[in-house]
Amino acid sequence: MGALGNPEGSREQLESGAGRRPKCFSLHLGILPLTVFLLVFFGYGFLSQRSQKSREPGAVTRMVYAQPKVLTPSREDVLVLTPWLAPIIWEGTFNIDILNEQFRLLNTTIGLTVFAIKKYVVFLKLFLETAEQHFMVGHKVIYYVFTDRPAEVPQVPLGAGRKLVVLTVRNYSRWQDVSMHRMEMISNFSERRFLQEVDYLVCADVDMKFQDHVGVEILSALFGTLHPGFYRSSREAFTYERRPKSRAYIPWDKGDFYYMGAFFGGSVVEVYHLTKACHQAIVEDKANGIEAVWHDESHLNKYLLYHKPTKVLSPEYMWDQQLLGWPSIMKKLRYVTVPKNHQAIRNR
Numbered sequence: 001m002g003a004l005g006n007p008e009g010s011r012e013q014l015e016s017g018a019g020r021r022p023k024c025f026s027l028h029l030g031i032l033p034l035t036v037f038l039l040v041f042f043g044y045g046f047l048s049q050r051s052q053k054s055r056e057p058g059a060v061t062r063m064v065y066a067q068p069k070v071l072t073p074s075r076e077d078v079l080v081l082t083p084w085l086a087p088i089i090w091e092g093t094f095n096i097d098i099l100n101e102q103f104r105l106l107n108t109t110i111g112l113t114v115f116a117i118k119k120y121v122v123f124l125k126l127f128l129e130t131a132e133q134h135f136m137v138g139h140k141v142i143y144y145v146f147t148d149r150p151a152e153v154p155q156v157p158l159g160a161g162r163k164l165v166v167l168t169v170r171n172y173s174r175w176q177d178v179s180m181h182r183m184e185m186i187s188n189f190s191e192r193r194f195l196q197e198v199d200y201l202v203c204a205d206v207d208m209k210f211q212d213h214v215g216v217e218i219l220s221a222l223f224g225t226l227h228p229g230f231y232r233s234s235r236e237a238f239t240y241e242r243r244p245k246s247r248a249y250i251p252w253d254k255g256d257f258y259y260m261g262a263f264f265g266g267s268v269v270e271v272y273h274l275t276k277a278c279h280q281a282i283v284e285d286k287a288n289g290i291e292a293v294w295h296d297e298s299h300l301n302k303y304l305l306y307h308k309p310t311k312v313l314s315p316e317y318m319w320d321q322q323l324l325g326w327p328s329i330m331k332k333l334r335y336v337t338v339p340k341n342h343q344a345i346r347n348r
């Protein structure tokens with residue numbers, strides 16, 4: 001019979017078991033406290049390191065700022081949120097001190113790509129000088145200047161934590177090809193280089209200048225900018241590609257916004273996906289003997305219709321004062337066209 005049938009036996013077993021214990025006890029007495037001590041010592045260190053690592057980026061300091069008021073909208077005159085809950089960035093909707101601290105804690109590095117092909121190098125100086133004054137001030141920035149004329153890239157003094165990288169690329173004779181091949185070049189360099197060097201990419205036209213603050217409030221996985229000529233228009237009025245033969249085709253009953261090709265960006269991996277997809281669509285169109293009506297911009301609009309941006313920049317981030325004046329909803333004009341004779345530049 002086993003232990004259950006014979007209580008005595010079970011006690012015996014227990015006792016004999018207990019009789020063997022002193023050895024175990026002596027082992028436990030020696031090793032257990034040491035194990036516990038080591039676990040506590042190293043485990044605590046390990047855990048506290050982990051929790052510090054996961055806590056640090058989000059912990060902003062106790063600064064003083066105006067309280068957000070649930071019953072007081074930040075702006076009543078403009079849409080500040082898309083139906084897919086992406087913020088639309090307008091002056092008055094964000095506190096830059098909180099955002100600056102959040103992005104500083106994440107040690108964010110921002111890449112700004114700009115194409116200065118052929119005569120467009122003349123725009124670089126003003127673009128870079130004004131970027132030094134207004135673009136991502138206080139953060140780490142790498143300017144990626146794509147050009148076929150590396151010797152003509154101007155020397156512009158750069159602030160601390162900011163550098164300029166010249167990427168020599170080929171030119172194309174048609175300005176439409178220069179414009180469209182930007183998608184290919186950004187996607188190529190994203191894969192080869194940008195992924196290792198920066199967290200976000202901002203892709204900007206060079207024939208522009210920064211006139212007011214453009215900072216980390218724009219950064220998000222994927223962002224596009226409202227075209228200043230169409231922010232009040234209905235979707236039927238957007239200059240989307242309307243020919244079904246093109247990969248950029250958007251039917252009349254579709255569309256959220258008309259985005260401008262001159263200012264977009266996001267995390268490097270998202271910009272890589274976007275530029276690669278647009279480049280592939282451009283290549284397919286070419287093979288099919290069609291070119292989208294607004295070139296890379298048409299393909300950008302198609303992409304952003306079916307891959308919704310996580311932030312949308314208001315026309316404060318893309319404005320032409322000569323053409324559009326200064327309406328009251330525009331509290332700031334941040335990134336603006338510089339007066340020029342466009343046709344003359346294009347023909348050179």
Ligand SMILES: *[C@@H]1O[C@H](CO)[C@@H](O)[C@H](O)[C@H]1NC(C)=O
Pocket residue numbers: 107109140
């Ligand atoms: C911040 O990023 C730079 C590289 O851009 C790196 O050298 C540095 O160690 C990073 N600092 C922290 C605290 O992560």
Ligand SMILES: *[C@@H]1O[C@H](CO)[C@@H](O)[C@H](O)[C@H]1NC(C)=O
Pocket residue numbers: 118119148170171348
């Ligand atoms: C295009 O680039 C080539 C060198 O790659 C250069 O010789 C030529 O002058 C450039 N064309 C223009 C119009 O700048």
Ligand SMILES: *[C@@H]1O[C@H](CO)[C@@H](O)[C@H](O)[C@H]1NC(C)=O
Pocket residue numbers: 181184185188
């Ligand atoms: C991009 O990369 C592909 C393959 O690596 C190459 O064939 C192509 O010439 C590159 N394009 C540019 C513009 O550098």
